[in-house]
Amino acid sequence: MRRIAFLLVAFATVAGIVASSARASGHADEAADTIFGIKIPPGYRDWKLISVAHEEGSLNDIRAILGNDRAIKAYREGKLPFPDGAIIARLAWSYVPSEENNKVFGRAQSFVAGSATNVQFMVKDSRKYAATGGWGFAQFKDGKPDGEAKLNTCFPCHVPVKARDFVYTRYAP
Amino acid sequence: MRRIAFLLVAFATVAGIVASSARASGHADEAADTIFGIKIPPGYRDWKLISVAHEEGSLNDIRAILGNDRAIKAYREGKLPFPDGAIIARLAWSYVPSEENNKVFGRAQSFVAGSATNVQFMVKDSRKYAATGGWGFAQFKDGKPDGEAKLNTCFPCHVPVKARDFVYTRYAP
Numbered sequence: 609m610r611r612i613a614f615l616l617v618a619f620a621t622v623a624g625i626v627a628s629s630a631r632a633s634g635h636a637d638e639a640a641d642t643i644f645g646i647k648i649p650p651g652y653r654d655w656k657l658i659s660v661a662h663e664e665g666s667l668n669d670i671r672a673i674l675g676n677d678r679a680i681k682a683y684r685e686g687k688l689p690f691p692d693g694a695i696i697a698r699l700a701w702s703y704v705p706s707e708e709n710n711k712v713f714g715r716a717q718s719f720v721a722g723s724a725t726n727v728q729f730m731v732k733d734s735r736k737y738a739a740t741g742g743w744g745f746a747q748f749k750d751g752k753p754d755g756e757a758k759l760n761t762c763f764p765c766h767v768p769v770k771a772r773d774f775v776y777t778r779y780a781p
Numbered sequence: 782m783r784r785i786a787f788l789l790v791a792f793a794t795v796a797g798i799v800a801s802s803a804r805a806s807g808h809a810d811e812a813a814d815t816i817f818g819i820k821i822p823p824g825y826r827d828w829k830l831i832s833v834a835h836e837e838g839s840l841n842d843i844r845a846i847l848g849n850d851r852a853i854k855a856y857r858e859g860k861l862p863f864p865d866g867a868i869i870a871r872l873a874w875s876y877v878p879s880e881e882n883n884k885v886f887g888r889a890q891s892f893v894a895g896s897a898t899n900v901q902f903m904v905k906d907s908r909k910y911a912a913t914g915g916w917g918f919a920q921f922k923d924g925k926p927d928g929e930a931k932l933n934t935c936f937p938c939h940v941p942v943k944a945r946d947f948v949y950t951r952y953a954p
Contacts, residue, residue: 656827671833708949769881
């Protein structure tokens, strides 16, 4: 009897830990996009840096491209195609002139990251996403996934870099 | 006797591991700068992202600001001053238009990271660097530290943001 009680307590403890881990990961309950079924990967903001970029025009953002460990390893070893499980994240922020920095530099030359615009993910799964080069594509704004119409435009734009496994960003040394 | 032989082998093995770890860290033998005595921190390229920026003018670079775990924790908790041991790294690359990207966007709008220009570090040690707000400053180009004349210009430029513990970069959400 005492043994059963102990097991019940142990089970409840483990269940509690699992539940609170799910909450701590932050995105466990968030919606997946409807076409590739991708959710925001927990902890992506902690991933290692692949490179940075700036887009003018209607995007007008400054961006960082991060990778999970599998993606970073493949980049550093120069191995293509990327292995299943590799995920590349593209974070973007509004492109904002920094008056504070400009004052110090003595001229208008400094641009920094403002508020977050959206975050994109490329998720490698060569079987699940065979129809789109082995990659699933997702974009989230304020935690909400973009719909099918938007996501259907991703893969066609990545076809020109098929030779680099459909990935534009190169690793910044 | 066999015991002594075993200990000698064990010692030699450990010494070998330590020596090869030092080599693997890549920067163990590199020079420190002459004014703050800072060496390139091993593994800084793996640190988490604080933010990104672009500088026009003679710098003409695109940059990422990374932090070691102590720096990232302080940023995320909004705690000032930064604790001793916090290190902020500023990596910069030449600012290069991407014809490949522009072709896909249909207009000249895309700028990416080219070759590395230099890397800077701010190292917090409130006692060692008490004369410069608790921060040591270093800049390395191709692994070689910049000299005193250059580094003496660092701190004066950071004084305007004394209220933020002399750190310009804000954490990108």
